[in-house]
Amino acid sequence: MKSFLWLILAGLLLLPGALLRADGLPDLGESDRAGLSPQAERRLGEQIMQEIRRDPAYLDDPEVAGYVSQLGQRLASHAEGVRPAFEFFVVKDAMLNAFALPGGYIGVHTGLILAARTESELAAVLAHEISHVTQSHLARLFGKQSQAQLAVLLSMAVAILAARSNPDVAIGAALSGQAAGIQQQLNFSRDFEREADRLGLNMLEQAGYDTRGMASFFERMLQFGRLYENNAPGYLRTHPLTTERITDMENRIAQRPYRQVVDSVEFGLVRAKLKAQDGTPGEAVADFATQLKSGKYARETDARFGYAHALLRDNKLAEAENEVATLRRLKLESPLLEGLTAQLRLKRKDGAGALQILHAAVQRYPHARALTYALIDAQIGAGEARAALALTQKELQLTPGDARLYALQAKTYARLGQRLHQHRAQAEAYLADGLLNPAIEQLDQASRAGDGDFYEQSQVDARLRELKQRRLEELRRRR
Ligand SMILES: [Zn+2]
Numbered sequence: 175m176k177s178f179l180w181l182i183l184a185g186l187l188l189l190p191g192a193l194l195r196a197d198g199l200p201d202l203g204e205s206d207r208a209g210l211s212p213q214a215e216r217r218l219g220e221q222i223m224q225e226i227r228r229d230p231a232y233l234d235d236p237e238v239a240g241y242v243s244q245l246g247q248r249l250a251s252h253a254e255g256v257r258p259a260f261e262f263f264v265v266k267d268a269m270l271n272a273f274a275l276p277g278g279y280i281g282v283h284t285g286l287i288l289a290a291r292t293e294s295e296l297a298a299v300l301a302h303e304i305s306h307v308t309q310s311h312l313a314r315l316f317g318k319q320s321q322a323q324l325a326v327l328l329s330m331a332v333a334i335l336a337a338r339s340n341p342d343v344a345i346g347a348a349l350s351g352q353a354a355g356i357q358q359q360l361n362f363s364r365d366f367e368r369e370a371d372r373l374g375l376n377m378l379e380q381a382g383y384d385t386r387g388m389a390s391f392f393e394r395m396l397q398f399g400r401l402y403e404n405n406a407p408g409y410l411r412t413h414p415l416t417t418e419r420i421t422d423m424e425n426r427i428a429q430r431p432y433r434q435v436v437d438s439v440e441f442g443l444v445r446a447k448l449k450a451q452d453g454t455p456g457e458a459v460a461d462f463a464t465q466l467k468s469g470k471y472a473r474e475t476d477a478r479f480g481y482a483h484a485l486l487r488d489n490k491l492a493e494a495e496n497e498v499a500t501l502r503r504l505k506l507e508s509p510l511l512e513g514l515t516a517q518l519r520l521k522r523k524d525g526a527g528a529l530q531i532l533h534a535a536v537q538r539y540p541h542a543r544a545l546t547y548a549l550i551d552a553q554i555g556a557g558e559a560r561a562a563l564a565l566t567q568k569e570l571q572l573t574p575g576d577a578r579l580y581a582l583q584a585k586t587y588a589r590l591g592q593r594l595h596q597h598r599a600q601a602e603a604y605l606a607d608g609l610l611n612p613a614i615e616q617l618d619q620a621s622r623a624g625d626g627d628f629y630e631q632s633q634v635d636a637r638l639r640e641l642k643q644r645r646l647e648e649l650r651r652r653r
Pocket residue numbers: 302306362366367370412413
């Protein structure tokens with residue numbers, strides 16, 4: 175997944191007469207929002223996200239995604255300006271990059287999470303991206319588009335994404351050739367960058383992070399860029415970074431009081447878990463074993479946690495359980511440790527043991543969504559479909575629109591042989607990810623399942639009519 179956003183943006187900007195204003199950008203007043211409407215921006219972002227979620231590089235790990243999301247939401251709660259419903263996600267890619275899509279979707283590469291030396295550094299990059307969103311930089315970059323132009327934009331972005339997974343496609347080469355030519359133009363302007371730095375720094379401080387993290391991380395990225403031309407951070411392409419910007423940052427930081435900030439436990443554990451997925455399982459095990467033997471780690475618990483995950487990957491369950499026992503002796507407390515323990519039990523086909531751990535863990539860490547998902551899944555696996563159903567329903571009341579919960583609900587109904595409910599829940603899962611056509615297909619199947627009562631049947635049919643109407647409106651809008 176190379177130069178992800180870069181390509182999308184390149185595609186968007188390639189359009190005839192579309193996006194770049196020769197007359198320069200509007201001035202950066204807080205309330206001035208010339209460009210896409212928030213609704214149009216969200217729709218554009220949503221449709222790009224549909225492609226991203228299908229990409230194998232999209233990291234479907236609720237523990238890692240949950241961590242990044244919590245960090246991002248904490249920062250965003252201190253943001254000024256336009257605040258859409260932010261959605262943070264992680265992309266498996268070694269290249270150092272983070273990017274904002276239209277509509278409040280912010281992606282971070284695993285490479286960047288691993289390159290951050292402190293949580294404040296990672297937070298600094300997120301705060302900068304959030305500021306691009308709250309200041310509507312993308313919307314302003316795109317300019318005012320008609321719906322028809324938007325549709326073309328979108329199909330172009332989709333074509334580029336498709337070409338990316340199939341590099342032989344000629345259009346891919348042609349596009350990237352042209353993209354290189356306009357690269358300078360498509361970058362965020364220096365004014366945008368400075369504004370995102372300034373507001374990002376405020377956000378960082380208000381959310382309680384170490385503001386020095388911003389200068390240190392950006393400076394390191396700049397050095398990386400000089401050292402490794404081929405592996406240069408993709409970040410530098412979309413966010414032109416200059417020594418001048420870093421000096422600006424350092425000056426701002428120098429005016430603020432020094433603050434010692436301790437990284438959260440999760441920051442280290444999430445990084446260790448990501449590292450444990452690197453290379454072959456054997457290599458990951460060897461890496462952590464060497465680290466532990468040499469004592470070259472920032473925190474022993476992180477290294478052991480990564481080691482345990484690598485061992486789990488390598489199917490060395492007894493050794494992994496040993497590490498977990500050591501971690502408990504070292505007094506590590508985290509929902510991630512409970513999740514790992516349960517995973518080990520499941521791998522041993524000890525469903526009852528896993529359930530016991532997850533029940534206790536969910537009580538203890540009610541906000542750790544990954545544990546709730548794991549509990550529901552374990553309940554389904556243990557034949558406790560009724561309990562799983564009750565839990566998904568309860569959770570959906572707390573967080574409506576959670577695609578994963580709907581998918582788990584569909585899985586549960588499938589176990590119970592309730593086909594109308596199964597397809598209806600699957601429809602909602604698709605819809606939560608913005609996939610309208612697959613949702614309509616599922617509702618169609620639900621309607622034809624014939625195993626619901628009169629009331630359920632009419633609910634399904636009403637929902638089906640509603641979504642078909644929505645599809646009509648969308649088609650009309652694109653014309
Ligand atoms: Zn930027």
